Amino acid sequence: MKRKHILPLLLVVQIILVKTLALFPEFVENWYSKGxxxxxxxxxxxxxxxxxxxVGDVMYYILLFLLFRWIWNNRKGFWKNWKTNGLTVLSWFxxxxxxxxxxxxxxxxxxxxHQKLNINKEYTLAELEVFTQKMITKTNAIQFEITKNDTIAVHIPxxxxxxFELAQNGYKNLPEALNDFQYHYKSTKASLFSYPLSYMGFGGYLNPFTNEAQVNILKPKYNAPLTTTHEMAHQTGIGSESECNFIGFIAASKNEDVYFKxxxxxxxxxxxLHNLEMMQEGKSEKFLKTINKGVLKNFDENEQFWEKYHTPIDTAFEIFYDNFLKANQQQDGLESYSKFVGLMIGYEKTGISDTGLD
Structure with a gap:
């Protein structure tokens, strides 16, 4: 066998091995995620x-430079030498x-x-309505506590x-049932790719090669604490986006800092509100009327930011990432982000003490 065929062949072996191990989550849990x-x-x-x-962003810049340089150096006769170039791409992949x-x-x-905590993620429209009002009431109360005026948007100082320093405190206060996700050894960074991330539609990401949590520092700061705790949840060994929202929410809500709450x-x-609309169009309207104007201003700030950076680029990346998630045990794709609401409703119903919903 020629050397140039070894890595492409190993790719096939790796894919088979990974997909086989995926059939044994207990093995992955004990030997990899906890081992x-x-x-x-x-x-x-x-x-x-x-x-x-x-460091991870710098590494990506270098790799992108090397990729473009390789394409440029091989531009002449690129398609003529498709076998050699294809094997090179497969080797790197x-x-x-x-x-x-x-x-x-x-x-x-x-x-x-949800299996580890015995949580039923399914919920009725009535349960969602009750839970939504509870979350709105809590949000309104905290907004007023910060601003002393229900019409003023919250701005984090x-x-x-x-x-990034404060974000660790909430993880120290996680309920006992979530002790597996305690956070140690901070590695949270402002992403050097914040502009590209904005155009791609991402608030942050975990670099899997350096284990740095990357935060898009251009997005509205009022929700930066949750973005940070979400990416930190990935660092604790969680792949699922809905589970990272779940852990990230609890870590932020259990933080003693009012801005994190x-x-x-x-x-x-x-x-x-999004899930209500998904279940029944127009169902969120009566709840919107109960939200403080200051909170709605923050919501508008978030929407205006993403509209500013909306181009065909973020649409393309949404399609790509949606399929990436589906290929990695998240069959709901991008909709998996919103599935954490079901986790929270189910978590409350388990009766586990100290859910984080004060």
Whole structure:
């Protein structure tokens, strides 16, 4: 066998192995998510965490430069040499695929959180309505506590570094049932890709190769605390977006800082309104009338930001990421983000003490 065929062949072997292991979530949970991965995360976050800039983003810039340089150098006769160039691409993808799954990606295949906590994620329209009003009431109360005026939007006074430091406090207060997701060894960064992320429609991401939590610092700051705790949840070994919203919400709501609480409750209130519309068109209208004008101004601030950066680019990335999630145990794709509302409603019904919903 020629050397140039080895890595492409190994890619096929890896895909088969990963998909086979996906059939055994207990094995992945015990041997990877609770065994190997914490050791990898310990090393990665201690190596890169104290570096003041995003090492992972710099790495991506270098890789993109090398990619474009390779394309440029091979532009003449590129399609004529399609076999050689195709094998080169597959070889690099094989390396990427290995490190992605070895360093973090196998967490997609661990035991789902709702199974571990015995949570029923399904809920009725009536249950959602009750829960939505509860979240709106809490959001209104915190907004008024901060501004002393129900018509003023909330503005967070902290720097990005201060937010990243404060974000850890909520993880220290997680309920006992969620002890598996305690957070250690901070590695949270302002993304150097904030502009591209905005055009791609992302508020943040976890770099699986350096285990740095990347936050888009251009988006409205009032919801930055929740974005931060969401990306930190990925660092604890959670692949599911709905579960990261779930853990991120609880971590932010259990933070003693009032701005983190506001970010948490305004976040879940917005998703509750979305889910109401998904269940029955127009159902959210009566709830919108009960929301403080200051809260609605924050909601408008968020919508205006994403509209500003809306182009065919973010539409293309939505399609790509939707399919990426579906290929990695999240059959609802992008809609999986909103599924955490069901987790929260079910979590309350379990009777587990200290749910985080004060």
């Amino acid at each position: 190997l991965y914490p050791k990898i995360a310990f090393v990665s976050r201690n190596v890169f965490g104290n570096i003041p800039f995003s 094989s390396i990427f695929y290995f490190f992605f799954h070895f360093l973090w990606g196998m967490n997609y295949y661990r035991i789902p959180l 902290y720097s990005n570094d201060e937010l 506001y970010a948490a409750y305004s976040f879940i209130a917005r998703y509750c």
